[in-house]
Amino acid sequence: GNSVTQMEGPVTLSEEAFLTINCTYTATGYPSLFWYVQYPGEGLQLLLKATKADDKGSNKGFEATYRKETTSFHLEKGSVQVSDSAVYFCALSDPQTARQLTFGSGTQLTVLP
Amino acid sequence: NAGVTQTPKFQVLKTGQSMTLQCAQDMNHEYMSWYRQDPGMGLRLIHYSVGAGITDQGEVPNGYNVSRSTTEDFPLRLLSAAPSQTSVYFCASSSTARTGTPNTEAFFGQGTRLTVV
Numbered sequence: 001g002n003s004v005t006q007m008e009g010p011v012t013l014s015e016e017a018f019l020t021i022n023c024t025y026t027a028t029g030y031p032s033l034f035w036y037v038q039y040p041g042e043g044l045q046l047l048l049k050a051t052k053a054d055d056k057g058s059n060k061g062f063e064a065t066y067r068k069e070t071t072s073f074h075l076e077k078g079s080v081q082v083s084d085s086a087v088y089f090c091a092l093s094d095p096q097t098a099r100q101l102t103f104g105s106g107t108q109l110t111v112l113p
Numbered sequence: 114n115a116g117v118t119q120t121p122k123f124q125v126l127k128t129g130q131s132m133t134l135q136c137a138q139d140m141n142h143e144y145m146s147w148y149r150q151d152p153g154m155g156l157r158l159i160h161y162s163v164g165a166g167i168t169d170q171g172e173v174p175n176g177y178n179v180s181r182s183t184t185e186d187f188p189l190r191l192l193s194a195a196p197s198q199t200s201v202y203f204c205a206s207s208s209t210a211r212t213g214t215p216n217t218e219a220f221f222g223q224g225t226r227l228t229v230v
Contacts, residue, residue: 044219
């Protein structure tokens with residue numbers, strides 16, 4: 001079956017620090033990969049996505065590259081801000097299983113001023 | 114733009130009580146789903162629907178029922194609440210349900226925080 005393994009948290013950084021949150025996956029087919037973000041008290045929002053190997057998703061200064069050879073989709077940002085404090089979820093969707101999303105366990109990020 | 118609307122936002126139930134969590138979307142999405150979020154476990158799929166009249170079980174369906182009589186609505190019913198169902202519940206929808214096509218964005222509601230005592 002499909003699974004997503006995500007870097008354990010919580011992660012605490014100072015403002016302007018570099019961020020990496022690791023994500024690896026196991027899938028039977030050729031999944032699409034996603035990063036979702038959950039701000040306090042809110043639902044999940046799509047942050048970025050990639051639908052095939054070597055695609056790079058990017059949004060709001062965050063980037064992640066779909067690496068089929070290492071089955072990874074690590075999230076990076078060069079300079080985090082206090083407003084980036086949230087929970088980040090890596091997820092995959094296998095086109096053969098009717099749009100079901102498989103999520104990682106989530107990583108809590110706190111950015112200190 | 115309402116998107117995905119969940120009600121209620123908070124609920125406390127006694128063990129054995131039943132209730133329905135409401136979910137409505139106004140984007141004419143085919144695919145809708147229910148997840149529960151528990152600490153350290155991410156989101157787990159409870160039930161999903163690929164269109165009106167069609168539902169199926171996800172990873173953790175026991176204790177929950179769903180129906181999809183319209184495209185817009187996808188209620189989740191707890192038949193006899195148990196403390197193990199204390200969780201945050203999210204409803205989501207997305208536009209494409211056909212297999213073999215690239216996925217599109219899933220839109221989430223703001224969640225229902227349920228406590229069963």
